[in-house]
Amino acid sequence: MTYCVAIALEQGLLFASDSRTNAGVDHVSTFCKMTIFEQPGEGAIVLLNSGNLATTQQVVSRLRKHELIQACPLTAMDSIFSVAELVGETLRAVIAHSRGETIGQSDVDYSATFLVGGQIRGEAARLFLVYPQGNFIESTADTPFFQIGESKYGKPILDRVIRPDIAMAEAVKCMLVSFDSTIKSNLSVGLPIDLALLKQDDLRIAQRFRIDLDDQYFREIRQGWGQGLRKVFNELPAPDWLAVDREPPLPSDSQR
Amino acid sequence: MTYCVAIALEQGLLFASDSRTNAGVDHVSTFCKMTIFEQPGEGAIVLLNSGNLATTQQVVSRLRKHELIQACPLTAMDSIFSVAELVGETLRAVIAHSRGETIGQSDVDYSATFLVGGQIRGEAARLFLVYPQGNFIESTADTPFFQIGESKYGKPILDRVIRPDIAMAEAVKCMLVSFDSTIKSNLSVGLPIDLALLKQDDLRIAQRFRIDLDDQYFREIRQGWGQGLRKVFNELPAPDWLAVDREPPLPSDSQR
Numbered sequence: 001m002t003y004c005v006a007i008a009l010e011q012g013l014l015f016a017s018d019s020r021t022n023a024g025v026d027h028v029s030t031f032c033k034m035t036i037f038e039q040p041g042e043g044a045i046v047l048l049n050s051g052n053l054a055t056t057q058q059v060v061s062r063l064r065k066h067e068l069i070q071a072c073p074l075t076a077m078d079s080i081f082s083v084a085e086l087v088g089e090t091l092r093a094v095i096a097h098s099r100g101e102t103i104g105q106s107d108v109d110y111s112a113t114f115l116v117g118g119q120i121r122g123e124a125a126r127l128f129l130v131y132p133q134g135n136f137i138e139s140t141a142d143t144p145f146f147q148i149g150e151s152k153y154g155k156p157i158l159d160r161v162i163r164p165d166i167a168m169a170e171a172v173k174c175m176l177v178s179f180d181s182t183i184k185s186n187l188s189v190g191l192p193i194d195l196a197l198l199k200q201d202d203l204r205i206a207q208r209f210r211i212d213l214d215d216q217y218f219r220e221i222r223q224g225w226g227q228g229l230r231k232v233f234n235e236l237p238a239p240d241w242l243a244v245d246r247e248p249p250l251p252s253d254s255q256r
Numbered sequence: 257m258t259y260c261v262a263i264a265l266e267q268g269l270l271f272a273s274d275s276r277t278n279a280g281v282d283h284v285s286t287f288c289k290m291t292i293f294e295q296p297g298e299g300a301i302v303l304l305n306s307g308n309l310a311t312t313q314q315v316v317s318r319l320r321k322h323e324l325i326q327a328c329p330l331t332a333m334d335s336i337f338s339v340a341e342l343v344g345e346t347l348r349a350v351i352a353h354s355r356g357e358t359i360g361q362s363d364v365d366y367s368a369t370f371l372v373g374g375q376i377r378g379e380a381a382r383l384f385l386v387y388p389q390g391n392f393i394e395s396t397a398d399t400p401f402f403q404i405g406e407s408k409y410g411k412p413i414l415d416r417v418i419r420p421d422i423a424m425a426e427a428v429k430c431m432l433v434s435f436d437s438t439i440k441s442n443l444s445v446g447l448p449i450d451l452a453l454l455k456q457d458d459l460r461i462a463q464r465f466r467i468d469l470d471d472q473y474f475r476e477i478r479q480g481w482g483q484g485l486r487k488v489f490n491e492l493p494a495p496d497w498l499a500v501d502r503e504p505p506l507p508s509d510s511q512r
Contacts, residue, residue: 011500152408156437160482161489169494177489181412199500207499220493226416228488233417233433236480238425239473243463244267244455 001188002050002149004033005158005175006115008127008139011168012199012206013117015046016175018149018183020190021053034194035060040204043120045083046196050149051112051132058094059112063087077120084116084128084136092134113148118198125200153185154178168197176211176221193218257444258306258405260289261414261431262371264383264395267424268455268462269373271302272431274405274439276446277309290450291316296460299376301339302452306405307368307388314350315368319343333376340372340384340392348390369404374454381456409441410434424453432467432477449474 004017017033031053038044047063049056066086077083091112098110111132119125129146130136139146144164147155161174172195182189192212199206211218260273273289287309294300303319305312322342333339347368354366367388375381385402386392395402400420403411410433417430428451438445448468455462467474 152441153412156409156441157485157489159441160485168500169496169498172495172498173492174489177492185408185412185415197498197500217493217495217497224492225488228491229413229416229485232481232484232488233413233430235484236429236433237473237476239428240425241473242425242428242453244424244453 001186002033003151003154003179003182003186003189004048004050004115004148005145005154005178006046006048006117006127006139007145007162007171007175008117008125008164009144009166009168009171010164010200012197012202013046013119013125013127014168014171014175015048015115015117015194015196015198016179017048017194018179018189019192019194020188022188023053025187028188028190030190030192032194034196035063036196036205036208037063037118038205041121043118043203044198044205045080045116045118045120046198046205047087048115048148049112052098052108052110055091055094055098055110055112056114059087059090059114062090062094066090079123080116080118080120080126080128081138083118083120084130084138087114087116088130088134088136091130091132095132115146115148119200119203121203125198150182150186150189154182157181168199172197173221176218177225180218180222180225257442258289259407259410259435259438259442259445260304260306260371260404261401261410261434262302262304262373262383262395263401263418263427263431264373264381264420265400265422265424265427266420266456268453268458269302269375269381269383270424270427270431271304271371271373271450271452271454272435273304273450274435274445275448275450276444278444279309281443284444284446286446286448288450290452291319292452292461292464293319293374294461297377299374299459300454300461301336301372301374301376302454302461303343304371304404305368308354308364308366311347311350311354311366311368312370315343315346315370318346318350322346335379336372336374336376336382336384337394339374339376340386340394343370343372344386344390344392347386347388351388371402371404375456375459377459381454406438406442406445410438413437424455428453429477432474433481436474436478436481 007014019030021031022028035047095110114130117127127139128136157177192210197207263270275286277287278284291303351366370386373383383395384392413433448466453463
């Protein structure tokens with residue numbers, strides 16, 4: 001499985017991906033699921049991927065070899081919309097090719113999903129979710145974040161906190177709480193977490209870093225969140241209307 | 257969709273189910289997903305179900321007509337294990353029958369899952385999860401609760417709190433937080449919530465009640481939990497190492 005999140009804030013874009021892949025529980029590996037195309041001053045694009053690893057690697061390799069990106073990185077692309085189109089077409093072609101050449105097992109799931117975000121000079125930062133079918137949707141002020149992979153465990157805190165006008169620091173904190181919940185509940189999502197920040201109109205990656213088990217800040221978040229939840233839960237009122245508690249205790253001989 | 261939870265505590269068993277069913281988003285109804293067979297002093301059995309509504313209703317109807325349960329409720333069943341077996345066999349037969357007589361659309365999912373728990377005089381309270389295939393698993397001290405339906409959103413708090421030795425009141429509180437998270441995140445899980453409590457060795461249902469929108473206690477839990485989460489989140493340290501925050505503000509003319 002996989003867990004990736006991308007958030008479109010007024011301040012800029014924020015991307016995060018876990019790095020565990022598995023083909024069955026007895027074949028677990030670490031692969032970075034974040035790809036960056038960058039030409040400082042002209043623009044930067046970040047891709048996050050979930051799904052079949054062979055598919056996603058092939059899509060990224062084809063994109064790297066693509067004439068528009070190779071010959072004249074980014075500037076030939078007039079918009080992140082065009083990049084999303086290119087990712088969608090490439091993704092659909094790779095999946096169709098894999099399905100077509102299948103000789104052995106035919107029930108393999110070749111599908112994959114991409115998050116595509118960034119900014120190219122001349123337009124604002126934009127964020128897209130590209131489906132295995134090659135079509136895609138764009139984030140809006142009402143829906144400023146996308147998740148792919150194992151999205152459920154980590155969604156509630158994003159729903160409560162993420163709005164386009166919050167600060168980048170608050171979004172990073174929220175993202176790490178979301179990853180903590182997901183990693184706790186799904187063994188197939190694992191550290192390290194790759195993060196990338198793109199500041200609006202900077203036209204370059206502001207920061208890229210990796211969070212591992214020994215990361216001091218992530219450890220504080222995990223511990224603080226766990227203890228805080230427990231405290232909030234303990235402070236909630238107990239039901240005082242339970243029949244099981246209202247009844248007198250059964251006669252017993254506790255000395256025996 | 258559906259959300260049902262059953263917990264096996266040392267104090268007894270606790271059951272809860274939502275009551276929303278839907279066949280597409282334009283066909284939403286309210287159905288109770290909890291069935292109780294009770295013969296006070298001899299024993300009580302609670303069934304919770306998720307999955308195809310026609311399947312689950314047919315299973316419950318067949319069980320009600322079953323000679324063992326009809327002729328001599330419960331006492332003819334020597335163990336909750338036997339009840340789980342009977343539910344499993346009935347469930348498998350109903351699904352096979354529905355599949356066999358399909359004339360029109362053939363991709364309908366007829367499957368369903370049951371939680372079966374209770375106590376019959378002569379043995380301790382027991383809890384089982386019965387799969388659509390008719391086989392089943394039993395709860396243990398290591399895994400004292402089962403969920404069926406939309407289980408992911410509500411699982412983290414259960415994982416953190418539920419142990420066999422906690423009080424029934426704490427388990428009820430935890431269950432309602434779990435339902436709150438699930439209802440918030442999945443439109444197809446909805447109020448009212450049906451709850452049933454069975455106290456160890458009581459051999460009857462101790463309490464059965466329904467929680468609706470206007471339930472004062474549930475409202476306190478929802479509000480307290482939401483505000484508490486937000487407070488814990490706000491108190492977590494912010495990342496002070498973000499490049500986007502470290503950089504000096506860009507020159508701008510804010511008067512213009």
